[in-house]
Amino acid sequence: MLRHLVKEKKESNPRTPEDMSVKKALWQDVLARFLKNKSGIVGFSIVVIMILLIIFAPVITRFDYDAQSFPDRLLYPSALHPFGTDNFGRDLFTRMLYGGRISFMIAFIATLISAAIGTVFGSVAGYFGGVIDMIISRFLDILMAIPSLLLAIAISAALGSGPINTALALSIGGIAISARIIRATVMAIKTNEYIEAAKATGSRNLRIIRKHILPNTFAPLLVNATMSIGGSIMGIAGLSFIGLGVKPPTPEWGSILNVGREFIRDFWPMTVFPALFIMLTIFGFNLFGDALRDALDPRLKD
Amino acid sequence: MLYIIKRLIMVIPIMIGVVIIVFTLTYFAPGDPVSVALGEGYTQEEYDAQAEFMGLDKTYIEQLASYLVHLITKLDLGKSYFSNIPIESELMSRFPVSAMLGLFGIVLTVLIGIPLGIFSAIKQYTVLDYGLTALALVMAAIPGFVLAILCIVLFGVRLRWLPIMGLETPRHWILPIATSAFPGIAAMMRMTRTTMLEVIRQDYITTARSKGLKENAIIVKHALKNCLIPLVTIIGGSMAMVLAGSIISENIFSIRGIGTYMYGGISSRDYPVVMAGVLVMAFVVCVVNLLVDILYAFVDPRIKTIYGIRKNKRKKPAVMPGAESEVV
């Protein structure tokens, strides 16, 4: 059914310039290849289901995520509480879904920031080359010398906890990789279009960057972004787990897991459910990212 | 040899850069260590004296310069805000434990990940291949600390097979090493498989076959060594993952290593400790990458014979599942 919709779209746009119709045909190919990949569809479905769950959380859940109820502490899963309750009597199912909101939001923001900053650095370095490239590349090397989780921990410790701070902390580590990708793409294209650019005036350069170079960076950036969202979610959970990131009472998978550690001997739901959500989400994004990369890569993967 | 020296020299400016970044981070962190150290009720004079004592009354540049000088000349990483123990002695005493854990983790990753990846590649399209690939995907989705917790629940509490705290007996080492190696194994498996598949398609493998060599001999003698080149790079990345993750995993298993020291520093906002910890870890990563590059030169004869390699010859895959996940 999706194929049918895509084909329709192409026919309704008869007067697009050559550039654009080539791009549209490309996207059709990509979509077709992606749809053939079973694991990609599985990953995509997982992601979509997660997103739907967390968007419709207020509708699906019966309780407030911070509604405490001492008589109902540490209950095992039941019809009323599908995942049980936590040590304050709060419904775990609700807290999982709302925790998902926080995680996804922070992950998306972090990925966006690192892609944006990375694009700026990478395109400047790639396009202008020379000394500017050298300075930026050295800076990126230094950034990459610090393991990104470590960097996130350090920044998080410096800035403090909270969603925005966490997003910032996680985004810095991803800048170097995004910048590298963009830089490589820009440099590859620069040698193609450079002849044209040399003939033109300065302002035309900017247009060339916008119109020719940036669209070509979209694909590798997209793949990198999808892959790194999984890593971000891991990072958010990890940071919250050690007390940075997002602190209780805000629900977050990692911090719930951390609190659940106390009750590990006698009460498994507080550790198992957050773990499951973390793993499932990352798994979904990884599958999706893999399939996306295979679909966008013209070389056959085998 | 020239190549090695060039690489060694490269490490220095990078480390200095790292110091600057980390120092700047902690300098602008909120909170005032001086007032924290003094506690309740102090006069302006006491404040100034304390500030001078802690070296915090100087400007940014002066403090940075002083830190760098101390670091380079005396390997002095400063003192904790809260105790007067010099940080580097603490780190030194804890280093062996963390280093051993990390090393065993890497060894496990290589010993399990590479053979599984090779099997997966040779037996492409079979059930074994699909199974192993699926396994790698699942493994890559489990952060190390999540696995650690689940293992504790399963093996420590329910089944009571393995101990979960401290490192007294050899059995105590099993869970910490296994859980920190886990994500690395997944990444190694996938990368080995991808590389091996590419190598098997190469023309020189067909040449080897046309000589009449047995498949096993072809894999071992011709394919394997060619595979190792990109894999050696991943080992460097794995080390970084393991180190960063040790902060969390050492905490989970109550192990007295660098990770817990850093964790303590983070919790109490003891910035010199955090800073020193980050520096040491970044340094270890640099050294490991350097060793990797040197190993590269030995494994790949093309590098042996060419001097003056551009530093970025080592190809870092831009996108790699599992490597993004740097939490153990």
Place this chain on the structure above:
Amino acid sequence: MNLLEIKGLTIQYAMRANTIHAVNNVDLTIAPGQTLGLVGETGAGKTTTARGILRLIQTPPGKIVSGEVFFEGRDLLKMSGAEMRAIRGKSISMIFQNPMSALNPILTIGEQIAEVIHLHEKCSKKEAAERSRNMLKMVGIRPERAGEYPHQFSGGMKQRVVIAIALACSPKLLIADEPTTALDVTIQAQVLDMMRALKNKLNTSMLLITHDLGVVAETCDAVAIMYAGEIVEYGSLERVFHNPKHPYTLGLFGSIPSLDKVVERLSPIRGLMPEPSALPKGCKFKERCDYSCDDCEKEEQVLREIELNHTVRCMRAEGGGF
């Protein structure tokens, strides 16, 4: 007895969407000491045929569907893996098209030659190394360079190493798949001369695959022209070159620029070879043929002997031509 007799060889590749009919019912014969040239465009199936002889077809997706390949009287296609491995490199060797990638970059050239010697001949590693140095001398490379790596050699020299590997165990049959295509013309001449000399010295038979008729003229005793997976013309060099009969062969000869005449344009064969996954019925060349008629697409064409040592797969070529 003929050294090599291929009968009815058919090789296909099973892809996801369709089947590629790469080689269709090919018959070839090579006598001891003889050089057979296999000529055709890219995609005609020459390399697949060659690889099929040594059973080096990638399976999956490739498959030798039917046929027999008799080498010294024994059918290679029925041999076990071990028997086949004993033949490869020792009785039959192969030289591949691209010398740049045919050698393992992390082993020295000396090791790569010694490997095949040590594998098939009963000798120690030291002897194998010694013989490998001799082979280097034979192909015109200084034996002191045996400890160097492939990337330290030029394309032409790499191809010589490949030839050294192939001839190291004095094979009875050498299959050379476009050995000079990737080299420039001056090196081409050198390599061909060397191959010819070695061939004469060791009395090796050769299956030379090429698209260059000039090379065929200089080195071969017999020629087979291949098109869309089939042999369309086959015979002694003299007969095929002096009396070509198949329209495709005529087209090939016609497209060679002449040294004597002055012409304004080259005359290529119009059209393209049909897709191997969608071969037409009847004559595969009909679309591009200037002499075709309606009957040509009705029946499958067979090889017809039009004179001694000369067969043609064309119903219109019989009886004196068009």
